[in-house]
Amino acid sequence: MTEPAAKPVVTQPIITQAMIDAYDEYTHLTLDRRRFMEQLTRLAGSGAAAIAPMLAANSAKAAIVAENDPRVKGEDITYPGSRGEMKGYLVKPANQSGKLGTVIVVHENRGLNAHIRDVARRVALEGFVALAPDFLSPLGGTPADEDKARDMFSKLDAAQVAADGVATVAYLKTYQDSNGKVGAVGFCWGGGTVNTLAVNAPDLSAGVAYYGMQPKAEDVPKIKAALLLHYAGLDERINAGIDAYKKALDAAHIEYTVYVYDGVNHAFNNDTSAARYDKKAADLAWGRTLAFLKEKLA
Numbered sequence: 001m002t003e004p005a006a007k008p009v010v011t012q013p014i015i016t017q018a019m020i021d022a023y024d025e026y027t028h029l030t031l032d033r034r035r036f037m038e039q040l041t042r043l044a045g046s047g048a049a050a051i052a053p054m055l056a057a058n059s060a061k062a063a064i065v066a067e068n069d070p071r072v073k074g075e076d077i078t079y080p081g082s083r084g085e086m087k088g089y090l091v092k093p094a095n096q097s098g099k100l101g102t103v104i105v106v107h108e109n110r111g112l113n114a115h116i117r118d119v120a121r122r123v124a125l126e127g128f129v130a131l132a133p134d135f136l137s138p139l140g141g142t143p144a145d146e147d148k149a150r151d152m153f154s155k156l157d158a159a160q161v162a163a164d165g166v167a168t169v170a171y172l173k174t175y176q177d178s179n180g181k182v183g184a185v186g187f188c189w190g191g192g193t194v195n196t197l198a199v200n201a202p203d204l205s206a207g208v209a210y211y212g213m214q215p216k217a218e219d220v221p222k223i224k225a226a227l228l229l230h231y232a233g234l235d236e237r238i239n240a241g242i243d244a245y246k247k248a249l250d251a252a253h254i255e256y257t258v259y260v261y262d263g264v265n266h267a268f269n270n271d272t273s274a275a276r277y278d279k280k281a282a283d284l285a286w287g288r289t290l291a292f293l294k295e296k297l298a
């Protein structure tokens with residue numbers, strides 16, 4: 001009797017820290033995909049093609065809060081920006097009663113994509129009005145192609161980004177369902193944008209920055225918002241600015257809390273990125289974020 005052929009064992013490619021660092025350099029510094037793939041091939045050999053998608057975000061990853069979840073109501077809107085119309089995704093609880101605190105959800109350097117829309121729904125599910133602006137609106141809005149979106153960020157005017165953030169705060173302060181208090185939470189590029197927003201928007205009540213670039217020390221005294229700052233322990237590029245930021249915040253007597261999550265990478269909160277997502281750190285940081293926003297925006 002012939003034995004049935006054994007099924008081949010499928011093993012997951014091994015992703016090293018060097019591969020993650022190469023991807024971080026590509027997405028945040030060089031924007032040179034060819035160079036990144038050459039580096040990845042040197043590190044992973046023939047497995048590079050399989051590993052690259054695991055390092056990147058997966059747009060097909062299922063949302064934690066589905067777009068048609070009956071507990072929330074979401075819609076694409078336009079509202080006044082600093083120089084023209086801003087696009088955004090506005091979500092609020094379906095069973096809303098009374099005025100609510102409002103939260104700006106600021107995207108990574110891929111623009112307003114499905115993942116950030118999902119995060120906005122998660123925020124709304126906790127009893128807030130959430131608005132995820134598309135900061136690429138001045139350039140026509142976020143394209144479907146992630147690499148094209150990333151390239152567009154180098155063309156953004158930093159002063160306009162800050163002014164559009166201030167305009168978003170102004171819009172939410174007077175929004176019909178708002179209690180007048182505005183917070184912001186941002187990730188990666190969005191984390192840096194939250195720090196910049198805190199500098200430029202005295203009406204901001206609370207800011208949560210996930211692994212975001214810090215503002216200039218001389219600008220820190222302008223901050224009026226309470227801050228919650230999340231950093232990834234392995235994120236040397238961003239973490240290099242933590243000590244100077246803390247020193248400036250202390251000198252200006254600004255309320256803030258810093259958490260550094262040991263052993264995790266930049267973008268550890270993004271559950272669509274298999275290689276960098278860390279559920280334990282993400283859940284802990286998210287719990288702290290929600291508690292902070294509920295306290296400051298009540």
